[in-house]
Amino acid sequence: MTLTGDGLQPSEFAVTAARAVAECTALSLREQARHLANDGLLGVIAAQDVGGLDLPLAFAVPVVAASGSGLLGFPLIEALLVGRALQESLPRAAEAVVSGEMLATIAWQGGVGAEREGESVVLNGWVARAACASEADCLLVRIGTGAAVLVPTDGEGVVVEDATGLDLTVPEHAVRLQGVTIPAASVLPESTWNLLCSDANVLRAAAILGSADACLTLAQEHASTRRQFGRALSYNQAIRHALARQKLGLEGIRHAITRSVGGEAGALQRDAAFLAAGVYGSAIGEGALQIHGGMGFTWDVPVHRHLRRVRALQAQGDASGVLAALGRRYVGAIAPVADTAVSG
Amino acid sequence: MTVIETEPPEAAAAAELSGEAYRVAMRRWLRANLPASFCSDSAAFLPPTLPQSISWEAAMYRAGLAGITWPQVYGGHGRTLREHLIANQEIGAFAMPESVNSIGKELAGPIILAVGTEEQKRRFLPAILEMRDIWCQGFSEPEAGSDLASLRTRAIRNGDTWRINGQKIWTSGAYRAQRCLVLARTGPLEDRHRGLAMFAVRLDAKGVRVRPIKSIDGRESFCEVFFDDVEVLQSDALGAPDEGWAAAIRVLEIERATNRMYRAWRFENELRHLIAACKSDPVLAQLVAGHHYAVKLGELVVDIEVLKAHVETAVGALVNGDRIGARGSLAKLHWSEAHQRFAALALELLAQASLPPPPAVQVARRRFEAIYLQARAETIYAGTTEIQLGIIADRILQLSRGK
Numbered sequence A: 001m002t003l004t005g006d007g008l009q010p011s012e013f014a015v016t017a018a019r020a021v022a023e024c025t026a027l028s029l030r031e032q033a034r035h036l037a038n039d040g041l042l043g044v045i046a047a048q049d050v051g052g053l054d055l056p057l058a059f060a061v062p063v064v065a066a067s068g069s070g071l072l073g074f075p076l077i078e079a080l081l082v083g084r085a086l087q088e089s090l091p092r093a094a095e096a097v098v099s100g101e102m103l104a105t106i107a108w109q110g111g112v113g114a115e116r117e118g119e120s121v122v123l124n125g126w127v128a129r130a131a132c133a134s135e136a137d138c139l140l141v142r143i144g145t146g147a148a149v150l151v152p153t154d155g156e157g158v159v160v161e162d163a164t165g166l167d168l169t170v171p172e173h174a175v176r177l178q179g180v181t182i183p184a185a186s187v188l189p190e191s192t193w194n195l196l197c198s199d200a201n202v203l204r205a206a207a208i209l210g211s212a213d214a215c216l217t218l219a220q221e222h223a224s225t226r227r228q229f230g231r232a233l234s235y236n237q238a239i240r241h242a243l244a245r246q247k248l249g250l251e252g253i254r255h256a257i258t259r260s261v262g263g264e265a266g267a268l269q270r271d272a273a274f275l276a277a278g279v280y281g282s283a284i285g286e287g288a289l290q291i292h293g294g295m296g297f298t299w300d301v302p303v304h305r306h307l308r309r310v311r312a313l314q315a316q317g318d319a320s321g322v323l324a325a326l327g328r329r330y331v332g333a334i335a336p337v338a339d340t341a342v343s344g
Numbered sequence B: 001m002t003v004i005e006t007e008p009p010e011a012a013a014a015a016e017l018s019g020e021a022y023r024v025a026m027r028r029w030l031r032a033n034l035p036a037s038f039c040s041d042s043a044a045f046l047p048p049t050l051p052q053s054i055s056w057e058a059a060m061y062r063a064g065l066a067g068i069t070w071p072q073v074y075g076g077h078g079r080t081l082r083e084h085l086i087a088n089q090e091i092g093a094f095a096m097p098e099s100v101n102s103i104g105k106e107l108a109g110p111i112i113l114a115v116g117t118e119e120q121k122r123r124f125l126p127a128i129l130e131m132r133d134i135w136c137q138g139f140s141e142p143e144a145g146s147d148l149a150s151l152r153t154r155a156i157r158n159g160d161t162w163r164i165n166g167q168k169i170w171t172s173g174a175y176r177a178q179r180c181l182v183l184a185r186t187g188p189l190e191d192r193h194r195g196l197a198m199f200a201v202r203l204d205a206k207g208v209r210v211r212p213i214k215s216i217d218g219r220e221s222f223c224e225v226f227f228d229d230v231e232v233l234q235s236d237a238l239g240a241p242d243e244g245w246a247a248a249i250r251v252l253e254i255e256r257a258t259n260r261m262y263r264a265w266r267f268e269n270e271l272r273h274l275i276a277a278c279k280s281d282p283v284l285a286q287l288v289a290g291h292h293y294a295v296k297l298g299e300l301v302v303d304i305e306v307l308k309a310h311v312e313t314a315v316g317a318l319v320n321g322d323r324i325g326a327r328g329s330l331a332k333l334h335w336s337e338a339h340q341r342f343a344a345l346a347l348e349l350l351a352q353a354s355l356p357p358p359p360a361v362q363v364a365r366r367r368f369e370a371i372y373l374q375a376r377a378e379t380i381y382a383g384t385t386e387i388q389l390g391i392i393a394d395r396i397l398q399l400s401r402g403k
């Protein structure tokens, strides 16, 4: 891994990212892509050959966290990961994604069958949870157990269904592929998908951290300014304790992510960061909504949008599947007690 | 057996080591020297007697596993906080009993290092590490638990001596201790935080009476301590008379953030033991292989990983020279509640074993029943859950309390 050769720190990206995210508010998806690319944000983890900065995943964390707290309506996690995933096999396409010319997304759920026909591959299947697929130029889709393939969304046989799900700013689509023919060169190697998913879950945790942070700040502000019974809400211990628990959850997410991108981290730490983010992040969003009372149900208060996103990200990374698999792996790795066992 | 025969002290050799080499040396030493009978996950488990504990802990100290960061002039090993963390990770990996002198090593020691005189450091610190002085903590009183600032035990100064009168309660381990870290009032009760001082009181001093209380686990682990005109020399007063509260707060911050830093790794040891025990019983093996418990056990794994993240962050902050302050409450709140969730699940699982349960399950039951009961105290001592939430709200979130 290259790291901080020129003294860069992940936190330095937070400020740039927060500003860029704020500036994206009124822009179209394509304008956002170019704007984020101009600040170098889409290529944080992509190779320099394709216009990226070639930094470790830790540097994408503050960028994605800023996109969460600013409720960026752009498939940022996907752009970051697709740019890097394509850099070896399809460097041109990678460059287009990193420079913001091409809008890329990933269908996180489902996979397709692929049949080779000469220099082409024919795809059939049904995939889902593809953020902003209706506007994207291309879509990364899983084939079989671990390979992936890049599919242009305007190709014949590609049908993008109407958006479903809770997150309205980054709508998720299901996509049908019926006899879609693409060049064999668009198929990425077998290891691609697992790496994508593992990194995506760290970045989802980061996005949730950003949203949860924003929710807690809103709840804190509301508790200090809203008055009932002649006092600020924050006077009441029940409210103070609820906010304190939210703070505990927030710091738990933050520290777990830091740990998951540290030198000795592996799959366990990554899964833990994602799962902790899902559980605490939802609790913080729901808690913030509760503290806002009726105010939280007015559309203008953004807490609901954060909560929608947190829940969508949790499902997108298949939190319950990851949790059960983690438990099963953990149990599986431990041998039964032997007769004379001592720990250690 | 009262003397633990350990392999020749490797401290001299280990002193040269750092980082991972130090870890390996500590792990090897523990493997070679920790008696199986001290480990609650062993079929041979027989809780050590007090003299056994004392000589075992003295041996651990000589091997480099206590006083890790304390300066060498006071008997410490002068190592870094990172190495302290490494040692704790290794200690946590074994199901060994908790120190009988954790108050001395983890509370009294650090406070003496912070506010003690040079003479006090030289007198008290080596005695703690060598296990000549076991300490207890005399803060709580029958009328002052969460509201520590309302404590009534009085200390009145007359020249070079103080006279202490009052009563402490829930003083863990007082029956076996030589010294008590006493927080007492030197000013009027209305002053609350001001006018509190800390003392190192000898428990064999005239006028001290220790009465054990039977506790939830059936053992007599904590005590009432009565002070009836107890004379304490000024040389045993810790810090300036009015600084007692500040010193107490500092002690408690340490207690919450870094005390028993091995907890996260011990917790992992407990979870692994639980699973290993379950897998040696056909009924439980099937249960833990199923979806329901995969999810529940997965949640505990996440709890443990998050706890490690809290601990490592705290160590990182301290290494950077930050004071840990109120952030210690975050780790305390998390471990105390997570450990209770774990203990309840362990009981639930083990209750479903085959009949008759295999020996491994019986060993586990004995251990986890004790853990379950002890864990109920973890949301109470070192400041209750409600007090931690209050600290986070006041000092971290700085929520307004005014009108």
Ligand SMILES: Cc1cc2nc3c(=O)[nH]c(=O)nc-3n(C[C@H](O)[C@H](O)[C@H](O)COP(=O)(O)OP(=O)(O)OC[C@H]3O[C@@H](n4cnc5c(N)ncnc54)[C@H](O)[C@@H]3O)c2cc1C
Residues within 6 Å of the ligand: A237, B136, B137, B138, B139, B140, B144, B145, B146, B147, B169, B170, B171, B172, B173, B222, B377, B380, B381, B382, B383, B384, B385, B386, B387
């Ligand atoms: C196993 C064990 C070992 C201990 N060892 C020691 C020791 O060695 N030395 C020592 O000095 N002390 C020791 N303690 C005492 C411990 O520190 C106190 O029990 C603790 O601080 C709580 O005080 P209390 O028991 O008086 O409960 P109280 O303060 O009376 O609290 C009772 C309940 O009310 C809640 N409560 C209190 N105030 C508030 C508030 N303002 N807002 C909301 N809820 C509130 C508490 O959270 C708790 O749930 C030990 C306790 C236990 C259980």
